[in-house]
Amino acid sequence: MFGVDYSHSFKSILSYSSVCLLSLSILACQPAPEAAAPKGRPPTPVKVQALKTELIQTRLQALGSLLARESVDISSSVTEKIQSLHFDDGQTVKSGDLLVTLEQAEEAAQLKSARADLAEHERELQRLKGLLAKQSAAQTEYDQRQTSKLRAESKIAEISALLNERSIRAPFSGVVGLRELSPGALLSPGTRITSLDDLSVMRLDFYIPSLNIKALALGQEIIARSDALNEDFSGHISAIDSRIDPIKRSLKVRALIPNADGHLKPGMLMQVVLITSEREGILIPESALLSEQLHHYVWLLSDGKAEQRQVELGVRKPGFVEVRSGLSAGEQLIYEGIGNLQAGMAVAPQGNK
Numbered sequence: 001m002f003g004v005d006y007s008h009s010f011k012s013i014l015s016y017s018s019v020c021l022l023s024l025s026i027l028a029c030q031p032a033p034e035a036a037a038p039k040g041r042p043p044t045p046v047k048v049q050a051l052k053t054e055l056i057q058t059r060l061q062a063l064g065s066l067l068a069r070e071s072v073d074i075s076s077s078v079t080e081k082i083q084s085l086h087f088d089d090g091q092t093v094k095s096g097d098l099l100v101t102l103e104q105a106e107e108a109a110q111l112k113s114a115r116a117d118l119a120e121h122e123r124e125l126q127r128l129k130g131l132l133a134k135q136s137a138a139q140t141e142y143d144q145r146q147t148s149k150l151r152a153e154s155k156i157a158e159i160s161a162l163l164n165e166r167s168i169r170a171p172f173s174g175v176v177g178l179r180e181l182s183p184g185a186l187l188s189p190g191t192r193i194t195s196l197d198d199l200s201v202m203r204l205d206f207y208i209p210s211l212n213i214k215a216l217a218l219g220q221e222i223i224a225r226s227d228a229l230n231e232d233f234s235g236h237i238s239a240i241d242s243r244i245d246p247i248k249r250s251l252k253v254r255a256l257i258p259n260a261d262g263h264l265k266p267g268m269l270m271q272v273v274l275i276t277s278e279r280e281g282i283l284i285p286e287s288a289l290l291s292e293q294l295h296h297y298v299w300l301l302s303d304g305k306a307e308q309r310q311v312e313l314g315v316r317k318p319g320f321v322e323v324r325s326g327l328s329a330g331e332q333l334i335y336e337g338i339g340n341l342q343a344g345m346a347v348a349p350q351g352n353k
Contacts, residue, residue, distance in 0.1 A: 046337035064206030
């Protein structure tokens with residue numbers, strides 16, 4: 001058996017290891033090369049606006065239909081032919097103006113006869129009165145003639161009423177509509193001849209949810225918009241219904257709107273805005289708002305740096321939201337470029353409002 005001598009190899013390995021350790025020690029003791037100093041980060045560009053107070057209104061919205069302040073269909077209470085019409089389509093008339101005359105020749109003749117009878121009774125009473133003074137006539141004869149006179153007066157009043165029914169007059173001032181019948185037509189009770197509307201003031205009826213009943217008050221201002229006219233009209237609440245609709249759970253409200261120029265017409269659909277309160281407050285763009293669950297934050301510019309602040313919100317309007325607390329007028333709000341902001345970060349306002 002031949003023996004293997006490993007002592008030389010082992011000594012060589014130890015010697016090599018010692019050299020490596022010495023080299024590493026020398027390298028470790030040498031100073032590291034100096035690292036390059038980082039350059040300063042430029043300020044983040046943002047857009048900023050100065051906060052200011054403005055008038056904020058709390059509003060309720062509804063849909064309503066217009067009605068004339070007074071409106072009626074002109075018709076007759078008797079069956080008779082139309083003798084003549086005294087109005088044109090769309091004419092403005094005054095209260096008491098004659099609109100329609102019906103045939104009334106028979107009633108006119110009866111009235112003439114009744115007046116003749118009355119005149120005869122009055123002449124006879126005068127004669128009997130003189131005879132009574134001379135005691136040449138009986139008191140009973142005078143009393144009978146007096147009764148006949150009263151009957152003649154009642155007859156005249158009755159015939160005059162019949163004549164009035166055949167002379168149809170405007171019950172109030174307004175504008176007549178289109179004529180439905182012509183002279184010579186046989187008119188039945190209730191048959192519509194035309195319409196009459198008082199358009200000087202319009203009634204606007206709309207419904208408000210019963211939950212908002214405390215926000216309603218007589219005389220309260222409303223704004224009504226007509227899409228057909230592309231115009232806003234102002235008015236006020238004139239009446240509030242005493243009952244809540246059990247199905248709709250809403251309350252009927254009536255407002256009056258002046259209509260001196262006559263642009264508004266009955267039946268028009270109106271968008272109603274009811275102003276329930278007014279106050280001074282701060283509105284900010286929705287783009288400036290950050291929300292986490294129930295908490296809301298905004299970024300402000302303070303001494304050239306970004307500052308985050310928690311706020312409480314109020315009402316919303318398209319594109320904007322009210323801040324009830326947390327902000328003051330004059331502070332600089334960052335409304336654009338807030339995505340990568342951190343507290344204390346330097347920012348550079350650009351293109352501010």
